[in-house]
Amino acid sequence: MEFNFSEKVAVITGAARGIGQAIAISLAECGARVVILDMNEEGANSTKNAILEKGGEAWVYQADVTDMGRIKGIIDDIHSKLGSVDILVNNAGIVSPKPFLETSEKDWDLIMAVNLKGVYSTCFAVLPVMIEQKYGKIVNIASIAGKKGGGFFGNTLYGTSKAGVIALTKGLAREAGKFGINVNAICPGPIETSMLNGLDEENRKRILSGVPLGKFGKPQDIANMVVFLASDLASHVTGEITDVDGGIMRDN
Numbered sequence: 027m028e029f030n031f032s033e034k035v036a037v038i039t040g041a042a043r044g045i046g047q048a049i050a051i052s053l054a055e056c057g058a059r060v061v062i063l064d065m066n067e068e069g070a071n072s073t074k075n076a077i078l079e080k081g082g083e084a085w086v087y088q089a090d091v092t093d094m095g096r097i098k099g100i101i102d103d104i105h106s107k108l109g110s111v112d113i114l115v116n117n118a119g120i121v122s123p124k125p126f127l128e129t130s131e132k133d134w135d136l137i138m139a140v141n142l143k144g145v146y147s148t149c150f151a152v153l154p155v156m157i158e159q160k161y162g163k164i165v166n167i168a169s170i171a172g173k174k175g176g177g178f179f180g181n182t183l184y185g186t187s188k189a190g191v192i193a194l195t196k197g198l199a200r201e202a203g204k205f206g207i208n209v210n211a212i213c214p215g216p217i218e219t220s221m222l223n224g225l226d227e228e229n230r231k232r233i234l235s236g237v238p239l240g241k242f243g244k245p246q247d248i249a250n251m252v253v254f255l256a257s258d259l260a261s262h263v264t265g266e267i268t269d270v271d272g273g274i275m276r277d278n
């Protein structure tokens with residue numbers, strides 16, 4: 027069975043590196059026309075080049091997902107240039123390891139702005155286009171921290187922001203279903219990206235001891251689930267919050 031996204035336009039936030047980069051490349055490999063939206067223009071261009079080298083099509087927009095005006099302008103631009111916006115993957119996110127009492131109002135505002143308002147902002151801009159098309163796939167990258175209330179390398183604020191993403195996913199799935207729009211979320215467990223770089227050996231071992239599959243995930247593991255959820259094979263799946271975590275949540 028093949029995944030075929032030819033003629034589909036897919037917007038992926040935070041695709042300059044890590045999980046978002048794997049998602050962008052995977053969707054492009056399946057034929058999607060990929061739009062990379064990231065603050066990091068250099069990284070975004072390297073993702074774009076990787077796609078072009080494989081014979082795919084990609085565009086870059088340098089933007090902060092918290093800037094609603096700019097996001098709306100970008101989505102309108104993509105719509106008018108490429109003719110549709112079929113897939114939106116909300117992947118941009120930041121993490122903070124700070125214990126609760128060491129956080130500040132600024133920390134709260136930043137993490138909620140990027141991780142939660144960022145998802146609101148892109149969904150808000152894309153939804154009218156998808157409603158008009160009567161077709162759309164939205165996949166939000168939350169985290170098992172949103173179910174557990176933080177933990178591992180994400181603190182309480184991070185977990186709170188991701189819990190918001192989970193609720194937004196379920197609510198939007200309910201509201202947008204009648205327009206042929208599927209909205210789902212993925213909750214990754216620990217995945218080998220720069221987010222794990224700060225962990226020392228002792229902590230890596232401690233975390234791994236709680237993973238039934240005994241390994242950290244790879245960005246590709248998340249990309250594979252995105253490909254499925256963004257495809258028509260998942261056309262009857264919406265409002266689903268899917269763990270891709272090596273089994274960690276089975277004991278939670």
Ligand SMILES: NC(=O)c1ccc[n+]([C@@H]2O[C@H](COP(=O)([O-])OP(=O)(O)OC[C@H]3O[C@@H](n4cnc5c(N)ncnc54)[C@H](O)[C@@H]3O)[C@@H](O)[C@H]2O)c1
Nearest residue numbers: 040042044045065090091117118119169214216217219221
């Ligand atoms: N790595 C993990 O173990 C893990 C686990 C659970 C969930 N997640 C989630 O997966 C997503 C991707 O994580 P990753 O490990 O690839 O992270 P990463 O830090 O490697 O990549 C995040 C990307 O988002 C971009 N970004 C950050 N803030 C932005 C903003 N305001 N506007 C636009 N772009 C912005 C960055 O430039 C970067 O390219 C995040 O939402 C993260 O919370 C990761």
